[in-house]
Amino acid sequence: MTAAAAAATASVASLLEVQDLSVRYGKRVALSGLSLSIGAGEVVGLLGPNGAGKSTALLAIAGAVAPSGGKVRVAGVDAHAEPLRARARVGLCDQPPTMYEFFTVAEHVEFVAEARGAPRDPRTTTLLGELGLDVVAQRPIRELSFGYRQRVGLAAALAGGTNVVLLDETLNGLDPHAARAARETLTRAAAGGAAILMSTHLLAVAERLCTRLLFVDQGKLIRDVGRDELDRLLTHGVDAVEELYLSLVAPEKAE
């Protein structure tokens, strides 16, 4: 295997590669030199205080905001050089989820899947069923409650067989049944080879679902905690992740 081929293989194995990603809003630095790499099957939690740059990081990775510096590669595709190819592989559920309010749930998810080049994908119907959306599939989105909208956003992020799924507080506001269904759907997607990066303040969800936790503060990555370390931490008590969070993030910056 040549060096170039090896690099390409490594690049695809790591579905999402972010190098020195920076975003500025005017003079304000929202994200400063974020680097991370997420492989297929990983569910990575992005933790940090409000205003740490989590949402900006997700928007920049998805191509919704132009970065002022750095590189993003999605499934081996350079997001700057080939934005449309990269976007076809990324699903973003931002906050609030951006949707066609007058479409039915089924229509909106079908539209997103078609935009990603997977029209009439049977997986779309399966996805709606998994997330408990089959009962509201023919209802207009504008009539739905907050929790249902979150689920529609999650379904749209996964529709069309995306390789990289980016979730911004998507699991907030779900009832226990819906939360479990969402966790199971995400676990299945990861098992199917997707890479998932989710920002959340629900530490219990992060502990249970994530294979890695990334702590971000003031636009910078401050700690990368793998599953083994996380498991070790959890043997010290149920609040171990919360304690770690509070020790990493200065009190005046925390919520």
Next chain:
Amino acid sequence: MDAAQLARWAELDRRRRALAVAWPGRLATGFPLAALAGLAAAAALAWLGHRDGAAEAHTWWSVIAGCATAGVVMRAPFRMYWRHDATLLARLPIGGDALYGLAARRSLRAGAQVALALGLAALPVAFAGHVDATGALAWLRFVAIVAGSCAAAALLTPPLGALAGALVADEKLSRGLASMAGEASGPPLIWLSFLPAMGGLGAGGVMYLSAPWAAEGTSTAGLTAAALVGGALALTAVVWLLGRRRLAAMLPFATREVAALDAVKLATLQLDTARGLEALFGRALAGGGVAGAIYKKDVALARRRHPMFFLLAGLGLLVLWITAAFAGAPTRERWSLGVVTALALYLAVFGRRLARPDIEQPRLMITLPIASGSVTRAKWTFVLWRAIFIVAAVAPCVVRAPGPGGLALQLGAILAASLLVSGAASRISRL
């Protein structure tokens, strides 16, 4: 996703939105609204023709037609970027060709609606009190220039909108142009107002200057109309042939950047608040309390998103001051009435924006302990401040008119009607 697929989904969204509006509100959208507006204008022009003669009715039709055609191009950013679905489309892997095609479809639809209204409005002007073959021929001439001008305006919209969006998105280019403009430079979003405004003035000018042929039918006027409308269509065709691919390629980037500016970036940037006379006026009328705070917020947000009014008012002021200095009666009076009507129409339409996002958040306002009187006072202050620009523009023409009182009365009636509509439209329901 190709252009046809995107158009199919966009059409479904449009129909769903239209069907969500209950009767008789559905009549106030799209083609029904165009037909109603056309019939109302026809009735007004028939009355004017009966009172002041066919020539006066024709002049008014020309002014209305010029303004309406200009509006087709000026609304480019609202069809391409400032839409409910722009953020979503910008985040999906949708190519420039599909986005460009969608913009063209929406613009052609808007052009067809304006053409329908103007065609109906032209009926009493063409037939001028007697229905015969000459009138029918005159009406066909009206239809020909309306169809040509509106088609040119609609087809000019996507390239101009794409170029304006690309200028907003390309920070480097935008900074370069701003440095060339020096003190006169504005925020990058100004391109989304400036380029469509210039294109709109051109398209409106073509319509206005071609209109004499419709009424007169002389060969000289016909040649002028043919040259103007034909030239506009030819120019549009050249832009499409030479620039379509390049402009379409810019569109995903431009859509993404403008959507991001709206949804993400501007929320974090320092907004320009009221200053100078604008602030003084606000303090005098709205006071320093809650109404004053709402006024300041409205000024800052309106300046960011809707700088078009300042462009149009500046242009109107220039035109009317030159007219006052060099033109005689009745040209001066006609231009005064025409320009003031156009600006007053814009002001009337603007009132609605003061009650809706992104200038206002009605759902937030109804949860706050704010008296409806304070909100009304703030909105009226804003509308009156904008009206001062119109008064300043037309004042020299009124002073120089042979009968200043009569002209002032007519202009005052137009402005008062616009203020009433604007003030009523700026009301937040359920507050």
